[in-house]
Amino acid sequence: MERIEHFEYFIGPQHPGVTGNMSYHLWARGDEIVKIVSSVGYLHRGFEKLMEYRFWIQNVPMVPRICVPEPDVNEILYAMGVERLAGLEVPERAQYIRVLVLELARLSAYLFYFAGVAGALGLYTIPQWAIGDRDYILDLFEELTGGRVYHIFITPGGVRRDLPPGFKEKVRKVLKHLKDRLSDYDRLYFDNALFIKRTKGVAVMTKEYALEMGVTGPNLRATGFRYDVRRGDPYLVYPKLEFDIPVTGGGDNYSRVMQRRLEFEESIRIIEQVLDMMPEGPVITKLPNPFRWKIEKNDVYVRVESSKGEFGYYVVSDGSEKPRRIHVRGPSYTHGIQVAQEMAVGLRIADVPVFLFSMDVCPPDIER
Amino acid sequence: MVILEFFLVLIGITALGLLYGGIARKWSARIQRRYGPPFYQNFLDVFKLLGKKNTKSHGVMFALGPVIAFTGIILSLFFLPLGNSRPLLSFEGDIFVLFYLLVIAPLGMALGAGEAANPNATIGIARGLTLMLGYELIFFLSAIAVMVKFNTASLWKIVEIQGTFPKWNLFPFFLSAFAGLIALQGMMGEKPFDLIVAPHEIASGPMVEYNGKYLGLLQLYHAIAIVVETGLFVNVFLGGGSILTFILKTFFVFMLAVTIDNIMPRFRIGQAVKFYWKYPLIISLLGILVVFIWR
Numbered sequence: 001m002e003r004i005e006h007f008e009y010f011i012g013p014q015h016p017g018v019t020g021n022m023s024y025h026l027w028a029r030g031d032e033i034v035k036i037v038s039s040v041g042y043l044h045r046g047f048e049k050l051m052e053y054r055f056w057i058q059n060v061p062m063v064p065r066i067c068v069p070e071p072d073v074n075e076i077l078y079a080m081g082v083e084r085l086a087g088l089e090v091p092e093r094a095q096y097i098r099v100l101v102l103e104l105a106r107l108s109a110y111l112f113y114f115a116g117v118a119g120a121l122g123l124y125t126i127p128q129w130a131i132g133d134r135d136y137i138l139d140l141f142e143e144l145t146g147g148r149v150y151h152i153f154i155t156p157g158g159v160r161r162d163l164p165p166g167f168k169e170k171v172r173k174v175l176k177h178l179k180d181r182l183s184d185y186d187r188l189y190f191d192n193a194l195f196i197k198r199t200k201g202v203a204v205m206t207k208e209y210a211l212e213m214g215v216t217g218p219n220l221r222a223t224g225f226r227y228d229v230r231r232g233d234p235y236l237v238y239p240k241l242e243f244d245i246p247v248t249g250g251g252d253n254y255s256r257v258m259q260r261r262l263e264f265e266e267s268i269r270i271i272e273q274v275l276d277m278m279p280e281g282p283v284i285t286k287l288p289n290p291f292r293w294k295i296e297k298n299d300v301y302v303r304v305e306s307s308k309g310e311f312g313y314y315v316v317s318d319g320s321e322k323p324r325r326i327h328v329r330g331p332s333y334t335h336g337i338q339v340a341q342e343m344a345v346g347l348r349i350a351d352v353p354v355f356l357f358s359m360d361v362c363p364p365d366i367e368r
Numbered sequence: 369m370v371i372l373e374f375f376l377v378l379i380g381i382t383a384l385g386l387l388y389g390g391i392a393r394k395w396s397a398r399i400q401r402r403y404g405p406p407f408y409q410n411f412l413d414v415f416k417l418l419g420k421k422n423t424k425s426h427g428v429m430f431a432l433g434p435v436i437a438f439t440g441i442i443l444s445l446f447f448l449p450l451g452n453s454r455p456l457l458s459f460e461g462d463i464f465v466l467f468y469l470l471v472i473a474p475l476g477m478a479l480g481a482g483e484a485a486n487p488n489a490t491i492g493i494a495r496g497l498t499l500m501l502g503y504e505l506i507f508f509l510s511a512i513a514v515m516v517k518f519n520t521a522s523l524w525k526i527v528e529i530q531g532t533f534p535k536w537n538l539f540p541f542f543l544s545a546f547a548g549l550i551a552l553q554g555m556m557g558e559k560p561f562d563l564i565v566a567p568h569e570i571a572s573g574p575m576v577e578y579n580g581k582y583l584g585l586l587q588l589y590h591a592i593a594i595v596v597e598t599g600l601f602v603n604v605f606l607g608g609g610s611i612l613t614f615i616l617k618t619f620f621v622f623m624l625a626v627t628i629d630n631i632m633p634r635f636r637i638g639q640a641v642k643f644y645w646k647y648p649l650i651i652s653l654l655g656i657l658v659v660f661i662w663r
Binding site for chain 1: 396399400401402490560562563569570630632636637
C-alpha cells in the first residue's frame, strides 16, 4: 500500500477561511502545514489597462473597485496623482472632508477586520456585531455620497459635494456609539482569555523580516516598527491633526489584532478633530472641460496609509487627455502572496485562517 | 405496545430536539444583535432536506454512515429515563450501554464521511475522534462518582434514588457535575469545542459532502442527540420529576451550552484535549475522591 506523506486541501475561493476571490492550496502533514501556494486569478479585471483608454475624469468611478473593503484610498490616490500632475489646488474644506471620509472608511475596514479574525476563531458573535456597527458608518456614507460601499466621492480637485445639513452631529453620534461599543468588544473579544490563548505567539513576524519583505501598515507596526505614511510622508491635513501612531510589537496574530484595536481609537480621535477644525469654504476647484483636459507630460508616485498598509499609485501622463500608465501598488500583494506563502509553513491547520485574516489581505487589490 | 411507546418517544424527542435547536438559533441571534429565523425553522429545514433527491453518492458506506449515526442515537432512547417515566429498557449497567451507543454515532459519521475522501471531512473526523478521548473520559469519571455513591450502574436507579428538587445530585456532587458540564459542552460540539465542524478551518468538516436526505438525517440525528446528551446529564445530576420538568431541565442545560457557545472562540485540537486532561480531569477525580471520603 502506498504510504501517504501528506494530504492536500484548499481554502478558497468558496470557503469561509479566506476573504474574497482567491484561494490557497495547502499541503499538510498531520496537523502541520508543510507547504502553501496562493492561487489568484479569479478576479482579474484589468483596471490598470482599462484606465489607459479613458479620459482623466472617467477613471474616477472605476478606481474604487480596486479594493472592495476600503475603496476610498483608491479615490484619494487617483485624485492626488492627477492633482499633482495637473497642478490643481484643493480647497482646505475639501481636504478636511477627504480626511473625514478616509478615516470613516478606515473605521469600517477595521470593523470588517475584527469580524474576519473573530469569525476565523469561531467567535461568531463578533462578526455579527461588527458588521452591524459598520452599517452605521455605511449609513453615514450613504447620506454623504449616495453610495454605501463605492462612494465615487473624492474627485480630482476636491470632493463632489459639501456635507449635508446636520451631518456633523450624526457623525458624532455614530462615533459615540462606536466608543461605547468598544468596551463590549474588549470584554467579549480582545480580553477573552481563549482569544489570547489562540493568537499569542502564533505566526510571529520579526521586524527584520517585515522590513525585508516590504510589509507595511498595521502589520509592520505590530512588529514594533513605528512607520505610518500619514506621518512619514504627510498628505492632506494630517500634519495639522494630533494623533499617535500606536505600536504593539510582538509581531504575532495577537499583536496584529491589537494593533488595529489601538488604531481604531486613534481614528475616532482624528475624526473628532476634523469635525471641530473644518473651515468653511468651497469643496471643489473648477476643472477644465473633461473632453479636452490634457495633462502635461510627467509622472508622479503618490502614497497613502490604508487600513491594510501603504497604498501607492504611479501615474504617468504623456501629455494627452488620457493617462499613459497607472500602476497600483497595493499592500495585499506582499501580505497575501509572498509573506503568507512563507509564514504559513509550520502553522497548525486551525491557525491558518486566523493568520490569513490577521494579515488583512484584500484579494481584489492583488489582481486589480 | 412497547414498539408504539417507542415510536411516541422517538417522535416526541425528535420534535423536542428540533424545537430546542430553533429556539437556540433565535437566542443566539438575540445575543448577536440580529432578528434570527423563526423558532420552527429547523422543522422546515429538515422537511425540505428529507424531500430532496440525492444528486451524488460516494459509495455504500457514504449512504450508510448517517443511517448508522441515526440508528445509534435512536437506540439510546431505549435507555433514557424521561423524568419519572421508566425507560423502555433498564437493567444494571445500562449506563455503560448508553455511553457505548453514544459513541456509535460519531463512528458512523466517521465511516460515512471517510468514504467521501474529502480532506476537510477527514480532518474533521480525526479531530472528532481525538476530542472524544477528552470528553468521554471526563463525563464517565463524573458519572462514576454518582455510581460509586449509589452503588448502582443503572441510570433509572440513579434517577429513582435521587428524587426531586432539593435532593438533586448537583448539590452533593457539585465537583463532578461541573466537570460533567464541561464534558457535555464537548459532547454536544458547542464552542469552545466545536472543532469538528469549524467552518472557517475545514468547511463544516464531516458534513461537507452530505446533501439532501443524508443531510436531513444528520440534522435529525443532531436534534435527538441534543436531548439525549443533555438528558443524560439531567438524569445523573438534576434528579427526576415529571416529564415537563425533564423538558425544562434539558432546555435549561442546552441553553447554557448555547450561551457559552456564543461567547467563546474555539480551541485548537491540541489545546482542547490538553484542557480536558488538565482541569476537568482533576475536578472529576476530586469528585470521586470526595465520594470515597464521604462514604
